[in-house]
Amino acid sequence: MDEDFSKYNGEGTTLRNAQLRILEILIEVDKICKKHNIQYWLDYGTLLGAVRHGGFIPWDDDIDISIPRKDYLKLCKILKTELPDNLAFQDETTDKNYFLKFAKVRDKKSFLDDPIMRNKGIKEQGLYIDIFPLEKLFSKKMKSFIEYIYGNAFRRSRRFYESKWKYLSGKLLLPFASCFVMLVRFVSFIVPTNNYYTGCGVPFYYKHSYNSKYIFPCKSIVFEGSLLNAPCDPHAYLQNIYGDYMKVPPLEKRIMHSEKIEFYA
Numbered sequence: 001m002d003e004d005f006s007k008y009n010g011e012g013t014t015l016r017n018a019q020l021r022i023l024e025i026l027i028e029v030d031k032i033c034k035k036h037n038i039q040y041w042l043d044y045g046t047l048l049g050a051v052r053h054g055g056f057i058p059w060d061d062d063i064d065i066s067i068p069r070k071d072y073l074k075l076c077k078i079l080k081t082e083l084p085d086n087l088a089f090q091d092e093t094t095d096k097n098y099f100l101k102f103a104k105v106r107d108k109k110s111f112l113d114d115p116i117m118r119n120k121g122i123k124e125q126g127l128y129i130d131i132f133p134l135e136k137l138f139s140k141k142m143k144s145f146i147e148y149i150y151g152n153a154f155r156r157s158r159r160f161y162e163s164k165w166k167y168l169s170g171k172l173l174l175p176f177a178s179c180f181v182m183l184v185r186f187v188s189f190i191v192p193t194n195n196y197y198t199g200c201g202v203p204f205y206y207k208h209s210y211n212s213k214y215i216f217p218c219k220s221i222v223f224e225g226s227l228l229n230a231p232c233d234p235h236a237y238l239q240n241i242y243g244d245y246m247k248v249p250p251l252e253k254r255i256m257h258s259e260k261i262e263f264y265a
Helices: 014-035 044-053 069-082 140-157 164-190 234-242
Strands: 063-068 087-090 103-107 110-112 128-136 195-198 219-223 226-230 261-263
Touching: 014 063, 014 069, 014 103, 014 110, 014 128, 014 226, 014 261, 044 063, 044 219, 044 226, 044 234, 063 069, 069 087, 069 103, 069 128, 128 164, 140 164
Parallel strands: 063 128
Antiparallel strands: 087 103, 103 128, 110 261, 128 195, 219 226
């Protein structure tokens, strides 16, 4: 990679300052995970950035980590009480308008203008890291069906769409969809399967198999000068998601989540 990426996140740029602020959030969550013996790992673009760039993808403005669903539920409870005052935990239980089925930890002293969140009444809109649950499901078809009936109903019930009909239909369908998800989780628990996907209601469809042993035991990887958790075989993990992940995408695909970033302190 001979390209000079400093035009995106050179020292002193708004994006670089944002990345360093987000890194502080991750380091705090890493401390809490280690304190409570919770195993997470860098995921998606964050893991790709660690391997390809030694840190952030130059145009990236968030951090992704994943965690098995059982530990995810545990961590969510802990983060509600153990985060420092400058950070806020955010999920569907803390914000009635939050329409995502995964958690975020937000910086309270910044603002990120994310078009997806704009005008949705979301309370916290600072810089963030995403925390994704990983859980057992039988197949990609099952995962897709759950997303169609459950994830869609949940987003409708949280007024993600402006249509009143969609809101009412979501409120009506969500109890039945939730029961179906509970049934699927119960069956997945008692019937052996090694297929794991990002949690129910999250529209990501990458399959991970524990048999491949490319996740556990996690190992350390250098990310922006800090040692953080990663899958034990990041090459296999990233190849499963992205294919040729070392190939830098063309200019038109180098997309940030935000259109504006502000700092309050």
